[in-house]
Amino acid sequence: MRELLIIILILSMAIWGSSFQPREAFPSYASSVSVIQFGAVGDGETDDSQAFLKAWKSICGSKSNAPPLLVPAGKTFLLNPVSFQGPCKSSSINVQIQGNIVAPHSSAWDGHDKKKWLLFSNVNGLTVNGNGKIDGKGASWWSNKQHQRPTALSFGSCNNLVFRGLMHVDSPGNHISVYGCNDVSISNLKIIAPESSPNTDGIDITHSSNVQIRDCTIATGDDCVAIGTDTSNIAVTGVICGPGHGISIGSLGANGGTSIVEDVHVRDCTFKGTKNGARIKTWQGGSGHARRISFERIKLESSDNPIIIDQYYCGPNDECKNQTSAVKVSDVSYIGFQGTSSTEEAVQLSCSESVGCTDIKINDIDITHSDSGKDTRASCINAHGELYGRLVPSVDCLLP
Numbered sequence: 001m002r003e004l005l006i007i008i009l010i011l012s013m014a015i016w017g018s019s020f021q022p023r024e025a026f027p028s029y030a031s032s033v034s035v036i037q038f039g040a041v042g043d044g045e046t047d048d049s050q051a052f053l054k055a056w057k058s059i060c061g062s063k064s065n066a067p068p069l070l071v072p073a074g075k076t077f078l079l080n081p082v083s084f085q086g087p088c089k090s091s092s093i094n095v096q097i098q099g100n101i102v103a104p105h106s107s108a109w110d111g112h113d114k115k116k117w118l119l120f121s122n123v124n125g126l127t128v129n130g131n132g133k134i135d136g137k138g139a140s141w142w143s144n145k146q147h148q149r150p151t152a153l154s155f156g157s158c159n160n161l162v163f164r165g166l167m168h169v170d171s172p173g174n175h176i177s178v179y180g181c182n183d184v185s186i187s188n189l190k191i192i193a194p195e196s197s198p199n200t201d202g203i204d205i206t207h208s209s210n211v212q213i214r215d216c217t218i219a220t221g222d223d224c225v226a227i228g229t230d231t232s233n234i235a236v237t238g239v240i241c242g243p244g245h246g247i248s249i250g251s252l253g254a255n256g257g258t259s260i261v262e263d264v265h266v267r268d269c270t271f272k273g274t275k276n277g278a279r280i281k282t283w284q285g286g287s288g289h290a291r292r293i294s295f296e297r298i299k300l301e302s303s304d305n306p307i308i309i310d311q312y313y314c315g316p317n318d319e320c321k322n323q324t325s326a327v328k329v330s331d332v333s334y335i336g337f338q339g340t341s342s343t344e345e346a347v348q349l350s351c352s353e354s355v356g357c358t359d360i361k362i363n364d365i366d367i368t369h370s371d372s373g374k375d376t377r378a379s380c381i382n383a384h385g386e387l388y389g390r391l392v393p394s395v396d397c398l399l400p
């Protein structure tokens with residue numbers, strides 16, 4: 001009886017003590033653990049990177065049923081570049097971001113790798129969600145002619161990834177990059193950076209398959225969504241894009257490289273004041289293919305180049321010599337486009353002279369000029385396919 005009392009006493013002290021000290025192991029009753037328990041301060045000035053890493057090591061190392069890791073609301077955590085690495089022991093890992101996470105000023109990056117700010121890598125079954133905000137503090141980078149501006153948040157080699165709910169602002173470079181991941185669901189994000197901010201893509205996907213992007217609002221200085229090399233089974237639905245450079249497949253085949261992109265389906269998206277709408281861009285001299293692609297039920301509000309295939313893409317500082325090899329573009333459908341273009345050339349299908357695009361299908365498009373005195377038109381280079389339904393502009397340059 002006395003032993004039992006002592007045991008109860010020790011147990012209750014341990015439980016009482018646990019709420020005051022960082023712990024490496026969790027009592028089974030813990031429903032979530034907070035970065036605060038690992039020493040994070042959250043005053044927006046203290047570097048909380050080490051506390052976040054300790055918290056990560058702890059949940060990533062817990063054997064089964066790792067408790068969710070909480071970044072609590074009402075606080076701002078300053079993080080230097082940090083990498084949250086797996087593999088983790090638990091088959092599912094949940095990070096709930098309710099508070100704000102901010103990057104240091106660009107001048108504080110000396111000595112750090114400038115490619116990435118926050119990285120999750122090699123974590124299977126990762127869910128990152130919450131109402132929090134990730135602020136890349138990009139303004140101090142954009143003004144300089146930096147060669148490299150970090151991506152705010154990257155996911156590398158994460159299978160079964162769920163990422164939803166967060167707000168992203170002002171990344172120095174791309175906001176979110178996903179590479180080497182299979183089975184990914186990204187939804188309900190809000191991504192905002194100024195229209196003039198350079199290379200601030202919203203979401204970039206490369207080397208990944210089975211990716212869904214749903215119900216996001218994206219306003220940036222570059223592509224809202226970019227689907228890059230070696231991707232397949234990508235569905236983008238309910239994205240509101242603008243300002244920005246549209247939803248792009250590419251750029252593919254840079255530096256003579258081979259790119260394969262297959263089964264990309266973009267549906268129920270809106271472009272508002274974007275530089276492009278539905279874009280496929282490939283470099284001269286590349287190889288591989290982009291095929292089985294569709295853009296369906298697209299709304300346009302004063303967008304430049306609503307439908308564009310550009311096989312003559314080249315960067316601002318590159319030579320743009322025409323070459324004979326190109327990424328082959330085929331089986332691309334544009335179905336149900338409606339709204340206004342701010343350029344007369346609403347449809348531009350500029351395919352490689354040597355390779356050409358085949359099986360392009362255009363069905364029911366009604367794209368008028370946002371300036372009511374002007375008409376829209378289509379232009380084509382070596383584009384082949386079929387037309388269906390009502391077409392404004394008529395795309396009579398499309399070859400059989």
Ligand SMILES: *[C@@H]1O[C@H](CO)[C@@H](O)[C@H](O)[C@H]1NC(C)=O
Pocket residue numbers: 312320321322353381
């Ligand atoms: C490349 O080919 C396209 C299509 O024929 C043409 O419009 C463009 O002027 C050419 N560019 C160069 C640099 O020769």
